[in-house]
Amino acid sequence: MFETIVDVLRRINRLIALIVGAVLALTVLFILADITLRQFGHSFGGSDEVSGYVMAFVASWGLSFALLELAHVRIDLLRLKLAQTGRSILDLIAISATAAVTTVVAWQCWPVLAKSLERGSRANTPLETPLWIPQSIWFSGWVWFATASVLLLICAFGMLAQRQQSQFENAVGTATETEI
Amino acid sequence: QAEELSVVGSWSSLPLYKQYEAPFWTETLPGAEGSDFEVSMTTFDQMGIAGGDVYRMLGDGVFDVGMTVADYTVGDAPELEGLDVPLVATTADDARKMVDAARPMVEDIMKERFNAKLLAIAPYPPQVVFCKDEVSSLDDLKGKKIRGSGRMTTKLLEALGAEGINVAFSEVPGALERGGVDCAVTGAGSGYSAGWWEVSSHLMTLPLGGWDPVVTAMNMDKWESLSDEQKEMLQTQLTEKFEAPAWDAAAGALESDIACLTGNGECAAGEAASMTLVEPTEADTQQARKILEETVLPEWAERAGSDWAKRWNESVGKTVGVQVPL
Amino acid sequence: MIWSVSISLLGLLTLSIPVGIVLFILGFGIDQFFSPFPLIRGLGQVVWSSSNSSTLIAIPFFVLLGEILVRGGVAERTYASLDKWFSWLPGGLVHANIGTATMFSATSGSSVATAATVATVAMPQAEKLGYDPRLFSGAIAAGGTLGILIPPSINLIVYGFLTETSIPQLFLAGLIPGLLMAVAFMAITALICWFKPSLGGSSRSFTWGERVSSLRQLVPIILLFVVVIGSIYAGWATPTESAAVGVFMALLIALANGGVNMEMLRHSALGTVRITAMIMLVIIGAYFLNFTMASAGLGRELTSLLENSGLSPLGTLFLVILLYIILGFFIETLSLMVATIPIVVPIMAGLGYDKVWFGVLMIVLVEMALITPPVGLNLYVVQGSRKSGTLGEVMVGAMPYVLVMLAMVGFLILFPGLALFLPAAL
Numbered sequence: 001m002f003e004t005i006v007d008v009l010r011r012i013n014r015l016i017a018l019i020v021g022a023v024l025a026l027t028v029l030f031i032l033a034d035i036t037l038r039q040f041g042h043s044f045g046g047s048d049e050v051s052g053y054v055m056a057f058v059a060s061w062g063l064s065f066a067l068l069e070l071a072h073v074r075i076d077l078l079r080l081k082l083a084q085t086g087r088s089i090l091d092l093i094a095i096s097a098t099a100a101v102t103t104v105v106a107w108q109c110w111p112v113l114a115k116s117l118e119r120g121s122r123a124n125t126p127l128e129t130p131l132w133i134p135q136s137i138w139f140s141g142w143v144w145f146a147t148a149s150v151l152l153l154i155c156a157f158g159m160l161a162q163r164q165q166s167q168f169e170n171a172v173g174t175a176t177e178t179e180i
Numbered sequence: 181q182a183e184e185l186s187v188v189g190s191w192s193s194l195p196l197y198k199q200y201e202a203p204f205w206t207e208t209l210p211g212a213e214g215s216d217f218e219v220s221m222t223t224f225d226q227m228g229i230a231g232g233d234v235y236r237m238l239g240d241g242v243f244d245v246g247m248t249v250a251d252y253t254v255g256d257a258p259e260l261e262g263l264d265v266p267l268v269a270t271t272a273d274d275a276r277k278m279v280d281a282a283r284p285m286v287e288d289i290m291k292e293r294f295n296a297k298l299l300a301i302a303p304y305p306p307q308v309v310f311c312k313d314e315v316s317s318l319d320d321l322k323g324k325k326i327r328g329s330g331r332m333t334t335k336l337l338e339a340l341g342a343e344g345i346n347v348a349f350s351e352v353p354g355a356l357e358r359g360g361v362d363c364a365v366t367g368a369g370s371g372y373s374a375g376w377w378e379v380s381s382h383l384m385t386l387p388l389g390g391w392d393p394v395v396t397a398m399n400m401d402k403w404e405s406l407s408d409e410q411k412e413m414l415q416t417q418l419t420e421k422f423e424a425p426a427w428d429a430a431a432g433a434l435e436s437d438i439a440c441l442t443g444n445g446e447c448a449a450g451e452a453a454s455m456t457l458v459e460p461t462e463a464d465t466q467q468a469r470k471i472l473e474e475t476v477l478p479e480w481a482e483r484a485g486s487d488w489a490k491r492w493n494e495s496v497g498k499t500v501g502v503q504v505p506l
Numbered sequence: 507m508i509w510s511v512s513i514s515l516l517g518l519l520t521l522s523i524p525v526g527i528v529l530f531i532l533g534f535g536i537d538q539f540f541s542p543f544p545l546i547r548g549l550g551q552v553v554w555s556s557s558n559s560s561t562l563i564a565i566p567f568f569v570l571l572g573e574i575l576v577r578g579g580v581a582e583r584t585y586a587s588l589d590k591w592f593s594w595l596p597g598g599l600v601h602a603n604i605g606t607a608t609m610f611s612a613t614s615g616s617s618v619a620t621a622a623t624v625a626t627v628a629m630p631q632a633e634k635l636g637y638d639p640r641l642f643s644g645a646i647a648a649g650g651t652l653g654i655l656i657p658p659s660i661n662l663i664v665y666g667f668l669t670e671t672s673i674p675q676l677f678l679a680g681l682i683p684g685l686l687m688a689v690a691f692m693a694i695t696a697l698i699c700w701f702k703p704s705l706g707g708s709s710r711s712f713t714w715g716e717r718v719s720s721l722r723q724l725v726p727i728i729l730l731f732v733v734v735i736g737s738i739y740a741g742w743a744t745p746t747e748s749a750a751v752g753v754f755m756a757l758l759i760a761l762a763n764g765g766v767n768m769e770m771l772r773h774s775a776l777g778t779v780r781i782t783a784m785i786m787l788v789i790i791g792a793y794f795l796n797f798t799m800a801s802a803g804l805g806r807e808l809t810s811l812l813e814n815s816g817l818s819p820l821g822t823l824f825l826v827i828l829l830y831i832i833l834g835f836f837i838e839t840l841s842l843m844v845a846t847i848p849i850v851v852p853i854m855a856g857l858g859y860d861k862v863w864f865g866v867l868m869i870v871l872v873e874m875a876l877i878t879p880p881v882g883l884n885l886y887v888v889q890g891s892r893k894s895g896t897l898g899e900v901m902v903g904a905m906p907y908v909l910v911m912l913a914m915v916g917f918l919i920l921f922p923g924l925a926l927f928l929p930a931a932l
C-alpha cells in the first residue's frame with residue numbers, strides 16, 4: 001500500500017512539474033512578445049512583475065517534485081560508510097526533518113497571504129495586482145510540499161515496519177540513478 | 181537596567197542611513213544623558229528583505245523600530261500615498277510643511293495598518309528628472325519613455341502623456357544611452373554619483389517623483405511597554421537630533437547636488453558636470469496642479485477611500501493649495 | 507555566532523539532511539538562541555520575497571536553455587568538436603569539459619546551469635573512456651563556475667543591482683578574467699596529467715582536417731552567444747530578459763538540428779523543474795538563514811571587524827578576501843552576496859577600490875565558494891548527474907581549480923586592468 005502511495009505521489013508531481021515547465025515556457029513567449037512590441041514603441045507593461053510571480057510559482061510548486069525524485073541535495077559522505085541499518089536511520093532523520101521544516105514553513109507562509117487578504121493589498125506597481133492571487137498560488141505550493149513530505153514520512157515508517165527495504169530506499173534514500 | 185532596541189534602517193548605501201540613521205541610533209541615543217537605551221542596528225537591504233515588507237514585520241514584532249520609504253509600502257496601505265504627492269512641494273521647506281500637515285494622518289495609518297507608533301518622518305533628497313534630449317517644460321515630456329518610481333509618479337507620467345517604464349537604478353545609464361528610456365527620475369545626489377550626467381543633457385528640478393519620505397516607526401506593543409520618561413526621551417531625541425538635522429540638510433543638499441550636475445555653483449562632491457538646468461515655470465506649476473486635481477488625485481481617492489481623501493484635503497491639501505475633488 | 511553556526515551546519519549536513527532544510531533549521535536555531543525577537547514571524551515574508559523575484563527567474567531560464575541544448579543534440583556536438591581540438595593535451599577529454607563549460611558560460615548566466623549542462627553531456631564519456639572520476643568531474647564543477655564570470659551572469663546582475671553599478675560594464679569586465687581563467691584551468695589540468703598521466707585518459711589526436719571541419723559544430727553556440735549578449739548591448743532586452751531570448755534561440759537551433767519532439771520537450775521541462783527546485787530550496791533556506799543572522803548582528807560583527815582592523819587598504823582587501831574564502835565554505839553564493847555586499851562594498855569603495863573591479867574580484871571568490879565543501883552548489887549538481895561514486899570525489903577533483911582561482915585573485919590585484927580594460931575601452 002505504501003509503495004502505491006509513493007507511486008501515486010510521484011505521478012501527480014510529474015504532472016505538476018510538466019505544468020510548471022509549461023508556464024515557464026509561456027513566460028518566455030510573453031517576455032519575447034514584450035521585447036518585440038517595445039521595438040515598435042508599445043509594451044504590455046509589467047512583464048517584470050509577472051516574471052516575479054511566475055518565479056514564486058516555480059519555486060514553490062516544483063519543490064515536491066524534486067523531493068519525490070530524490071533531487072534535493074543530501075551530503076552522503078557519512079551515509080555511504082554506514083551499513084544498511086545506519087543508512088535507514090539517516091534516511092528517516094532526513095525525511096523527518098524535511099517534513100517538520102516544510103510544515104513550519106507552510107504554516108508561517110499563511111500570515112503573508114492572510115495579511116494581503118485582510119488589507120486588500122495590491123502590488124505597488126501600475127498593474128496593481130491584488131497580491132492574494134499570486135500569493136495563494138505560492139502558498140498552496142508550500143502546503144502541497146509539506147503534505148507530500150508528511151505523506152512520504154508516513155510511508156517511510158510503514159515500509160520499514162513491513163521490512164520493505166528496497167521500496168524504502170527508493171522512496172527516501174539518495175538518488176543513484178535519476179531517470180525522468 | 182538597559183532597554184534593548186532592535187532597529188532596522190533604510191537603504192544602507194544612501195546618505196540618510198550613513199549620516200543620520202546610523203549615528204543617531206548607535207551613538208546619539210545610547211549616549212544621551214539619562215538614556216538607558218541600547219541599540220542593535222541593521223538595515224532592510226542587509227537582511228535581504230524587501231523595503232515594502234518592513235512594516236509588515238514591524239507589526240509582527242520581528243524587530244522594534246523600522247525605517248523605510250513610505251512609498252514602498254503603499255501596496256498594503258494606499259492611503260499612505262497621500263504623504264508624498266509629487267509636484268506639490270518644490271522646496272525642502274514646502275516638503276517639510278507638507279509632511280507636518282500629513283503627520284496626524286500617518287500616525288493613524290501606522291497604528292491601524294501596521295500596529296506601529298509613528299516616531300519620525302525624514303526626507304530622501306528630492307527626486308528630479310534627467311533627460312537625454314532637450315526639454316523645456318512639462319509638455320515636452322509627452323510621448324517620452326520615462327523611468328519613474330512609485331505608483332503615483334507613474335500614474336502622473338501617464339496623465340502627462342508619457343510612458344512610465346520600470347528600469348533598475350543601475351541599468352538606467354545604459355537605457356538612456358541606447359534609447360530604452362528618454363528620461364529618468366531619481367535623487368539628484370544619486371544621479372550625480374552614478375554618472376547619469378554622462379548620458380543625459382537636461383536636468384528638470386521638478387519633484388516629479390516627490391520626496392520619498394522615510395517613516396520611522398516602532399512596534400506598538402513595544403512602545404506601550406516603555407515608561408513615560410522613556411517615551412518622552414525617545415521622541416524628543418528623535419525629533420531634535422534626527423528629524424530636524426535631516427530636514428535641514430535636505431535643503432542644502434539639493435542646492436549643492438544641482439551645482440554638481442550643472443556647474444552653476446560650488447560642488448563639494450567632486451568635478452561638476454555641465455547639464456542644462458530646466459526650472460519649472462509658472463505654467464508648469466499650473467499644469468501640474470490641474471493634472472493632479474483632475475486625474476491623479478481622484479484615482480488615489482478611489483484607491484484609498486473618500487474618508488482619507490477628505491482628511492487629506494483638510495490637512496495637506498490646505499497647506500499646498502491643492503484639493504481632491506470629491 | 508559564526509562559529510556555532512558553522513559547527514551545527516557541519517553536524518547537520520553529515521546527518522545527510524537535505525542542505526536546504528539544514529539552512530532553515532539553522533535559521534530556527536539562531537532565532538532561538540541568538541535573538542530575543544520572534545524572527546520566525548518573518549519567515550513567510552522572507553520566503554515570499556526571495557521567490558517573488560524577476561531576477562532569479564533567469565535561473566530556470568538558463569537551466570531550460572541548457573536542457574534544450576543537451577536534449578536537442580547541440581551540446582553533444584559542441585563537446586565532440588572541442589574534444590577534437592583539445593584532446594591531444596595531457597588530460598585529454600578533461601580539456602573538452604573545460605572548453606565546453608567556457609562556451610556555455612558565454613550563453614548562460616548561471617554557474618549551476620552551466621555545470622549541469624556540461625555534466626549531462628560529458629559524464630557518460632568519463633566512464634566509457636576510463637578517466638579518473640575525480641579530476642573529470644572536478645573539472646566540470648570548476649569549469650561550470652565560469653558561467654557567472656563570463657557574461658551573461660546572474661550574480662553580476664545581483665551585484666550591479668545592490669551596488670548601483672552598471673551591469674553591461676560589469677559584464678565587459680568579467681570577460682577577460684573569465685577567458686584567462688579558462689586557459690589557466692586547462693593549464694593546470696595539463697600540468698597535473700603530465701605528472702600523473704593515469705588521472706587523464708589516453709590522449710587522442712585528430713587531423714587538422716577533422717578539427718577544421720568540426721568547427722561548424724560550434725556555429726550554433728556562437729550564434730546563441732551573439733544573440734543573447736547582442737540583445738543586451740543593442741538595448742532590446744534587460745540582462746534578465748536576455749535569458750528568455752536565449753531559451754527561444756536555443757529552441758530554434760534545436761529545431762534546425764531536427765532535435766525537437768514532444769518527448770524531448772517533456773524531458774527538458776522535467777529536468778528544468780527538478781534542477782531549479784533543487785537550487786531554489788537551498789537559496790530560499792539561505793535567505794532565511796541570512797535574515798536571522800543579519801537580525802542577530804552578523805552585519806555588526808562584519809562591520810566592526812573591517813572598520814576596526816586598523817589595516818592599510820591592501821591589508822583590508824586581504825582580510826575581505828580571507829573572509830569570503832571562509833564564508834564561502836559554508837554559505838550559498840547568492841545569499842552570501844546579498845548579506846555582505848551592503849557592508850563590504852561601501853567600505854572597499856571608500857578605500858578607493860573601483861566598484862566594477864571589486865565586483866569581478868568578488869565573482870571569482872564566489873566561484874570558489876561554488877566548489878568548496880561542504881556547501882557548494884556546483885559540486886552537488888555534478889554529483890547529481892553521476893550514476894555512481896561519492897560527492898567526496900567531486901570535492902577532491904575540484905581542489906586544483908580552487909588554487910587557480912586563488913591565483914586569479916592575485917592577478918586581479920596585481921593587474922586591475924584585466925578587468926578594467928574592456929569597460930574603459932568600449
Ligand code: NA
Pocket residue numbers: 610611612613614615616652653654655656657658659
Ligand atoms: Na555566463
Ligand code: NA
Pocket residue numbers: 834835836837874875876877878879880881882
Ligand atoms: Na562552498
